[in-house]
Amino acid sequence: MSLYDPERDRVRIAGRWLRWSLSWIALPALLGVLVSANVDFRSLPVIGGERLSAVLFQDGQAYFGHLDDSGESGTLTLRDVYYFKNSDGGPTGVAVGLVRRGTEAHEPADGMRINRDRVLAIERVGLGSAVAQAIQVDRELAHASAGRVSLNPTTVAGTNALTAQRVAAEHDIARSWNAAVDQLRKINDLVLPVTKSEAQAITDKAVADLRTVRRNALAAIANKLGMSSAEADAYVRLTDPLLEGPSFANEPAVLLAPDIDAIVTRAVQLYTQVGDAAAKLLTEPKATPAPSPSARP
Amino acid sequence: MPTLGHSRYQAVFLTNGQTYFGRYYDRIGAYAKIEDVYYLQQVKSSDPDAAPDTRIVRRGRELHEPASRMLIPKSAILFIEDLTDASPIAQFMDRDTR
Numbered sequence: 001m002s003l004y005d006p007e008r009d010r011v012r013i014a015g016r017w018l019r020w021s022l023s024w025i026a027l028p029a030l031l032g033v034l035v036s037a038n039v040d041f042r043s044l045p046v047i048g049g050e051r052l053s054a055v056l057f058q059d060g061q062a063y064f065g066h067l068d069d070s071g072e073s074g075t076l077t078l079r080d081v082y083y084f085k086n087s088d089g090g091p092t093g094v095a096v097g098l099v100r101r102g103t104e105a106h107e108p109a110d111g112m113r114i115n116r117d118r119v120l121a122i123e124r125v126g127l128g129s130a131v132a133q134a135i136q137v138d139r140e141l142a143h144a145s146a147g148r149v150s151l152n153p154t155t156v157a158g159t160n161a162l163t164a165q166r167v168a169a170e171h172d173i174a175r176s177w178n179a180a181v182d183q184l185r186k187i188n189d190l191v192l193p194v195t196k197s198e199a200q201a202i203t204d205k206a207v208a209d210l211r212t213v214r215r216n217a218l219a220a221i222a223n224k225l226g227m228s229s230a231e232a233d234a235y236v237r238l239t240d241p242l243l244e245g246p247s248f249a250n251e252p253a254v255l256l257a258p259d260i261d262a263i264v265t266r267a268v269q270l271y272t273q274v275g276d277a278a279a280k281l282l283t284e285p286k287a288t289p290a291p292s293p294s295a296r297p
Numbered sequence: 298m299p300t301l302g303h304s305r306y307q308a309v310f311l312t313n314g315q316t317y318f319g320r321y322y323d324r325i326g327a328y329a330k331i332e333d334v335y336y337l338q339q340v341k342s343s344d345p346d347a348a349p350d351t352r353i354v355r356r357g358r359e360l361h362e363p364a365s366r367m368l369i370p371k372s373a374i375l376f377i378e379d380l381t382d383a384s385p386i387a388q389f390m391d392r393d394t395r
Binding site: 054058059060062064094096116117119120121122123124125126128129130131132255 | 311312313315317327328356357359360361362363364366367368369370372373
């Protein structure tokens with residue numbers, strides 16, 4: 001009878017421990033290190049807030065929207081897309097304006113397939129950022145729903161954000177109105193080829209036209225916000241006089257939602273047209289009547 | 298885990314000429330990740346004849362207030378370098394993130 005008991009063999013016991021620790025400790029640990037280094041847990045589609053991405057292109061252009069990069073092809077898909085246009089020197093004080101993709105001449109459908117080789121970087125947009133706020137207000141204006149069935153429901157602006165955008169737009173319109181009136185005053189300070197009374201009449205007419213543009217812009221904002229015609233009339237009557245006087249000069253710039261930005265931009269274009277027409281009338285010398293030809297030599 | 302592994306911070310040079318500084322993570326797949334991203338910004342001096350000042354800016358204060366991590370397609374990366382501990386940029390980032 002052999003005294004050797006395999007159950008008590010130290011080498012075998014050590015081997016069993018080694019196999020156990022390899023399969024239950026070392027392998028899971030290695031797997032954990034690999035997964036944690038390569039998987040961004042915050043990117044997983046778990047229940048949470050909206051995931052708005054910024055896709056920065058190599059040419060400097062930036063697009064914002066819901067990113068789908070799940071495919072193995074060389075493209076990634078961006079939906080509900082917004083992008084920046086150059087608004088340097090514009091009425092909002094922000095160097096860029098936000099544009100909703102789909103409003104271009106070719107009216108592209110939703111879903112932009114982007115060549116990954118042209119992408120410089122991808123970032124998560126902060127939901128409290130100026131870009132996100134403007135997008136949320138745009139959704140509210142379009143009466144978009146929050147999509148509650150989604151794991152990451154889209155965010156729609158509340159009353160406060162909407163009010164902030166409305167007030168910012170009003171002040172942008174007022175600032176541009178002030179600038180247009182100042183320009184007219186400066187022209188009136190020059191030596192003009194028209195009489196004082198003619199200059200006054202031209203200026204008064206131009207200021208009245210500028211006021212009409214301002215009121216129309218306010219009415220357009222009221223319409224965009226979904227006010228009834230009676231509410232819009234009351235809003236314009238109440239707000240218009242408040243915009244005459246204060247300069248609103250040192251206010252922080254606000255990135256406006258695309259539709260509100262379009263109203264402000266249009267108002268500024270019309271201010272410029274009215275101002276230019278008045279400046280032309282004020283500064284162009286009157287045509288002197290040509291001497292009538294004599295019948296006799 | 299940073300690929301280079303010897304330094305806390307890396308400089309990532311991109312194909313469009315831009316450089317980002319931060320903690321670089323190589324990952325399986327098409328993208329690499331940079332965390333706590335900084336970049337250099339040229340600021341015009343008040344004197345028009347003077348050269349513009351260069352300052353280092355932490356990414357996150359832009360209009361879209363991006364999160365602290367950035368994904369970059371590996372095809373957009375030209376090369377990556379470790380920053381030494383003595384690097385003024387690394388020291389600035391160390392102080393700033395503390």
